[in-house]
Amino acid sequence: MVGMPRSPSESGVHKALAVRARGISKSFGEVVALDGVDLDIPPGQVHGLVGPNGAGKTTLLGLLLGLAEADGGDLEILGSPVRRKLAVPSGVAGFVDGPGLYPALTAWQNLATLARLRGEGSDGVSDALEQVGLTDVAGDRVRGFSLGMRQRLGLAAALLSRPRLLLLDEPANGLDPVGTRHVHRVLSRLAADGTAVVLSSHRMDELAALCSEVTILATGRVVFSGSLRKLVRDLYDLDYRLRVSDPAAARRVVAETPGLHVLDDDDLLQRHDAEVLLVRAAVPVLDDLVARLIGAGVGVRELAPVVAPLEAAFLSLTAPGSARGEEDA
Amino acid sequence: MTTATVALPRTGTWRPSTWRNYRFELIKLLAQWPVRLALLACWIAPALLVAAISQSNSLPSDTVFGRWMTQTGWAGPLVVLAFSCSWVLPVLTSLIAGDVFASEDRLGTWRHLLVAVRSPRRIFVAKALASLTIMVLIAAGLTTSGIVGGLAAAGNRPLVGLTGQSLAPGHAAGVVLLAWASVLAPTLAFAGAGLLGSVAFGRSPLGLVLPALLALLMQIVQVLPLPVVVRVALPGYAYIAWYGLFTEPAHTGPLIVGVVVSLVLAVVAAALAYRLFMRRDFTDLAYDGVGRRVLVRAVLPLTAVFAVMVAVIAGSTSVSGSGTGIDGPKLDRSLQTAFANLYRMQTAELNRPAVTDAHIHASAACNKGSPFEPDSGPGNDWRCVITWRLPGVTAIGQVIYQLDVDPDGRYVADGDGPLSVNGYFPVHTSVGNVPNPLWQFDGSVDLLTLSVK
Numbered sequence: 001m002v003g004m005p006r007s008p009s010e011s012g013v014h015k016a017l018a019v020r021a022r023g024i025s026k027s028f029g030e031v032v033a034l035d036g037v038d039l040d041i042p043p044g045q046v047h048g049l050v051g052p053n054g055a056g057k058t059t060l061l062g063l064l065l066g067l068a069e070a071d072g073g074d075l076e077i078l079g080s081p082v083r084r085k086l087a088v089p090s091g092v093a094g095f096v097d098g099p100g101l102y103p104a105l106t107a108w109q110n111l112a113t114l115a116r117l118r119g120e121g122s123d124g125v126s127d128a129l130e131q132v133g134l135t136d137v138a139g140d141r142v143r144g145f146s147l148g149m150r151q152r153l154g155l156a157a158a159l160l161s162r163p164r165l166l167l168l169d170e171p172a173n174g175l176d177p178v179g180t181r182h183v184h185r186v187l188s189r190l191a192a193d194g195t196a197v198v199l200s201s202h203r204m205d206e207l208a209a210l211c212s213e214v215t216i217l218a219t220g221r222v223v224f225s226g227s228l229r230k231l232v233r234d235l236y237d238l239d240y241r242l243r244v245s246d247p248a249a250a251r252r253v254v255a256e257t258p259g260l261h262v263l264d265d266d267d268l269l270q271r272h273d274a275e276v277l278l279v280r281a282a283v284p285v286l287d288d289l290v291a292r293l294i295g296a297g298v299g300v301r302e303l304a305p306v307v308a309p310l311e312a313a314f315l316s317l318t319a320p321g322s323a324r325g326e327e328d329a
Numbered sequence: 330m331t332t333a334t335v336a337l338p339r340t341g342t343w344r345p346s347t348w349r350n351y352r353f354e355l356i357k358l359l360a361q362w363p364v365r366l367a368l369l370a371c372w373i374a375p376a377l378l379v380a381a382i383s384q385s386n387s388l389p390s391d392t393v394f395g396r397w398m399t400q401t402g403w404a405g406p407l408v409v410l411a412f413s414c415s416w417v418l419p420v421l422t423s424l425i426a427g428d429v430f431a432s433e434d435r436l437g438t439w440r441h442l443l444v445a446v447r448s449p450r451r452i453f454v455a456k457a458l459a460s461l462t463i464m465v466l467i468a469a470g471l472t473t474s475g476i477v478g479g480l481a482a483a484g485n486r487p488l489v490g491l492t493g494q495s496l497a498p499g500h501a502a503g504v505v506l507l508a509w510a511s512v513l514a515p516t517l518a519f520a521g522a523g524l525l526g527s528v529a530f531g532r533s534p535l536g537l538v539l540p541a542l543l544a545l546l547m548q549i550v551q552v553l554p555l556p557v558v559v560r561v562a563l564p565g566y567a568y569i570a571w572y573g574l575f576t577e578p579a580h581t582g583p584l585i586v587g588v589v590v591s592l593v594l595a596v597v598a599a600a601l602a603y604r605l606f607m608r609r610d611f612t613d614l615a616y617d618g619v620g621r622r623v624l625v626r627a628v629l630p631l632t633a634v635f636a637v638m639v640a641v642i643a644g645s646t647s648v649s650g651s652g653t654g655i656d657g658p659k660l661d662r663s664l665q666t667a668f669a670n671l672y673r674m675q676t677a678e679l680n681r682p683a684v685t686d687a688h689i690h691a692s693a694a695c696n697k698g699s700p701f702e703p704d705s706g707p708g709n710d711w712r713c714v715i716t717w718r719l720p721g722v723t724a725i726g727q728v729i730y731q732l733d734v735d736p737d738g739r740y741v742a743d744g745d746g747p748l749s750v751n752g753y754f755p756v757h758t759s760v761g762n763v764p765n766p767l768w769q770f771d772g773s774v775d776l777l778t779l780s781v782k
Contacts, residue, residue, distance in 0.1 A: 028610075065444050067611055086447040093444070100441020104360035117345045117353045117445055157441075 017076070018043050018165045018196030019064060024073035026059055033059040035220040036073070041198060041213075043164065046191045048207035049200040050310075051217035052318050057200045060217070061096045061167050064088070064198065078164055094167030094198075099154020103143035107134055107153050110142060115160055128156040133182040147174030155183060159190075166190060169200045184210060204311040214310070218318040232309040233283065239263065239306040240286065242277045245299030250277055253292045259285040278306065344447045350455030358429065358459050367421055368463070372470035376478030379405030383482035393491070393572065393739060393771050396764060398479070403488040403501040405479025406472060407508065407575075413471050414512055414568035419519045419544030422464050426523025427540040429460045430606070434532035439611050453606050457524060457599060464516055472509045476502075489766065490575040491739075491773045492663065493670030508571040511584060514591035518564035519544050521598030525631075528602040528609075529623045554707055554736045557654035557776045558646070561586050562638040564594045569737045572773045577666070580775040583738075590638055597634050601627050646777055654776030655734055657695045657704035660711065663774050664730065664742060665693040668715050671766040675750075678758045678766075682721070691717040695732065709733040713742070726750070728767075738776045744768050 019041040026034040034056045041047045049057050062068045064077065066088035075082045078089045101110050107129060112122040129135050132152035137145070142153065151173055158166055166187075172180055187197050187210060201207055207214060208228065215225040224231060244250040254262050260281040281289065286303065293300050305312065345353075358364050382389065382398055383405060389395035392411050397404035433439045446452050488501035496504065523540040530536030547565040560566055567587030573580030605626060669691040676684055695713040697704045711732035719726045729745040744751025744767055751769075755762035 062440070065440070066447065067440055067443055086443060086449075095444070096440055098437060100436070100438035102357055102360065102436065102438065104362070105357070109356075109360070113353055113356050114445060117349050119345060119349060 016043065016079070017041065018045075018078055019198070020074075020076040022074045024060070024063065024070045024075060026056075026063065026068065026071050032220050034063075034070070037217070037220070037222055039215060039222070039225065041165075041196050043196050044191050044194045045212055046187060046197045046199065046210045048211035048214035049198055049217065050202075050204075050207060050214055050314055054219075055217040055318070056220040057217055058096050058169060059220075061094070061169055061198070061200055064165070064167050065092060065094060065096065067096070089164075090161070091164035092167065093158040093161045093163035093165075094169075095154050095158065096167070096169040096200075098169070098173070099150055099157060101142045101145075101150055101153060101157070103141065106139050106141050107145070107156075108138040110153065111157055111160055114157055118161065120160075124160055128159045129153075131159060131182070131186050132156045133179065148176055148179045151175060152179055152182060155186060159186070163190075164195055166195055166197045168198070170202070171199060172201060172203050172206045180206070204308050204314065208308060208310045216314060216317050223317045224313070228310060231313045237280045237282050238309065238312050239278060239280050241302060241304050241306050242279050242300070243275050243302035244277065244293065245275075245301065246297075247275055247277060249296055250293060250298045253296050253298060254279055254289065257285065257289050257292055260289055275301070344451065345445070347451050347454055347458075350446055350451050351458050354429070354455045354459035355462060357432075358425075358463055361432075364425065364463060367425075368466055368470060371417075371421075371467045372474050375406075375409045375471055375474035376481070379409060379475050379478035380482040382408070383479065390769065391741075394488075394575075396769065396771070397489055399483055400764065401486040401488045401498075401501070402476070402480035402483040403486075403496075403498065403505055405483065406475030406505050407488075409471055409475035410505075410508060410512065410571070413468075414515075414565075414571075415548055416545075417471070418468065418512065418516050418568070419548060419565060420541050421467060422516050422519040423523040423526075423540035423544045424537065425463050425467075426460045426520040427527045427537045428523075429456045430524065430527035430602075431530065431532060431536040443611055449607055449609075453603055460520060460524070461517070464520055465513070468509065468513060468516065472506070476505070488575075489671075489674070489770075490577060491572060491667070491771055492577045493667035493674065493766070493770065493772075494577045495670070495674065496575075504574050508574050511571045511574070511588060512568055514588040514595070515565055515567040517595035518591040518598070519547075521595040521602070522564070525598045525602040525605075525627050528605045529627050552736060554653055557652055558639055558643040560654075560736070561777055562590055562635055562642055564591050567591045569739070572737075572739055573775065576663075576773055576775075580773065583775065583777045586642060586777060590642075593638065594631070594634065597631060598627075601630055642777075653706045653736065655706055655736075655738060655774060657697070659774040660695040660713065660732065660734070660740070661693045663740075663772050664695065664713050664732070665691045665715060667742070667770060667772045668693065668728070668730075668767070669717070671770055672717065672750075674766045675756065678756055678763060680759060689717045691715055707734045707736040711740070734774075738774045740772050740774070742770050742772060 017040055019039055021037055021039040024034055024037040025032070037056070037060060049060065051057050059068070063070055063075065066082065066086045069085045078091050080089050082088050105113065108125055111125040111128055115122050115125060126135070126138070129138050132155050134149065134152055134156065137149065142150065145153065151171055152175070155168065155171060158168070171183055175183060191197050199207065199210065211228065213225070213227050214231065216223050242250065251262055254260055254277065260279055263278040263280055279289070290300060290303065307315070379398070388398055389408060392408050394404040394407040394411070398408060433442060442452060443449065485498045487498060488496045490496055519540070522543055526536045526540040530539070547563055550563060551560065551565055551569065561583060567584065567590070570584040570587040573584050669686050669689050672689055672691070673684055693713050693715045695704065695711055697706070697708060698710040711734055713730045713732055715728045715730065717726050728747065728750050730742040731745050732740050732742050734740040746752060751765065751767040754765055754768050756765045
């Protein structure tokens, strides 16, 4: 594993952690879903959980929600040890595999019945609906809701319990830009108020926009856990698209720059644009390249990663047989 | 966000009470339009149906008490009860109880529910109680609606029982309510089967279909000529055993056995469902019921319980293992009593001098089919001759009835002469034509004679 922060148990601060997991394992028959997972999530952090299908994200979220019991390892949630199913503290909320909503009830009724189940009045329902931008459809039955609206209503349901640890599985599924903005705003506010938010998502742009730290899982193991900055910094070479005023001159400069080379593949990105070069380099080399291009009188019109850094890291770390993933794990 | 202005979240592991869970489940059930529709229909349709039939010339004489619907308002709820016990209650019960767990699988809401409630035990109890509430509401609706419709259309008058006795309105009301209450027991048994199917089959439509099919099968089996010890051990027997409340003396033995059997099956089915539910792994996304293991975990235990009950009933009663519980002497006793009571009723309607049972001294002799056939078992080939003393004369009267005896012990006696006694449907009274009580009447024999050894 790379990037794991220093052990909280060593520093004696794990009482303050929202999630502290050590050596968590979980199997379903012969299938190993989680294999020695360590995880630290402090309050107020939006933490991304990334991994290919079958990596163990949903199982991990299920354990954190209390839906299952780990076969091995230690799990502490909100400072309380969790040793059996459905025994997580009350400040935990969220959903896995989509929000659980009742289509025969209206949006308001879905939330109000949940609030009453908790022995509370329905005072917070309107506020929760407003936060996720569903006030206008509060009286509509959920059976007519789109996937995005259901996701937002699921988030509103989780907000009702004023969680200190919020666990969301693919919360941006089906969201339009407005819905996405609502959700991002809500999650950012929650984190600012001290709630730890754990997001499982395949949308790297969403994770990059929201998360300060990510954990990447592959075949039940943690292959990276830490800040996004560290993830990108630790990355090997990335592919960049370089648009310049003089491609021929730029090609010569690139050839003279150590640690960098032009990709000659007949890539789709290059095929229709003569001004674009596709170059592969580590981040520090790019600074040198830009200085050399300017020195050679070549105008730099665009320099951007072909694949977002987080996505590139994800692909690099979780690719089958990934040497890095193997060694890190 | 307004978290700064609201109460702090709870700490520790907190679980909502069973009462709150129950209310939550009830709201979810009542929000479903099929449930609402069923409730609405059960509270309105019987009243309209009973009122309409009571005003018509065509009476459902093939249904017990149907021929009395124009004469008393207490016949209507009993016709509704007989019809409900045939199809409505077993099927509706199985469908509602059968869906209460499966719906969570279908909607994918189990995890949400478990996170909110954090106690599978409380979820199970709340769901079982909520579905039970809906069933009681359905039964209450059918009862109330049938009574209201009957009383509005035919009035609060005495009811003629299954031994021809007259039940005063107050007494009739009590027995009608008792009969409706007694069918709650088999309803619970079918609800238990529904719960078990719902838990065992998960989102599979089998969970919904099989309990309903079982209910239909049980009702079909009841019309077959089964040995009586097997018949009374079936969960649906109490759906017909209420007939015994309307005889004099009341045949309470079969009803008590039927109710006990139903309750035992209800408890066992619910316990099996609970066991399956508590063992379920809700994180297993591929879960789709227990599949073939349902045979070992549900069908075999229920079959074993059924076999034990058959053995217990056989050992504690005087009925032989292969007997149908129907024989000539039982029919003789039942028919002569009913005839005597109805004869006195006819006499009163015709303003003739009152007679007593001692005056009439009726006796019946029933034979089945050919002389070589044993006089036992159900069938429509029973022929009975009743003799009685004619009031005021020394001659002996004789009247013939053809009997169609059902396997459940209920029979219809159809008058076959003489014309002056049972030849015509109406009789002319001072208040106009009324149905001739001796033309055709219902009766019932006690299938099961309890004799504790």
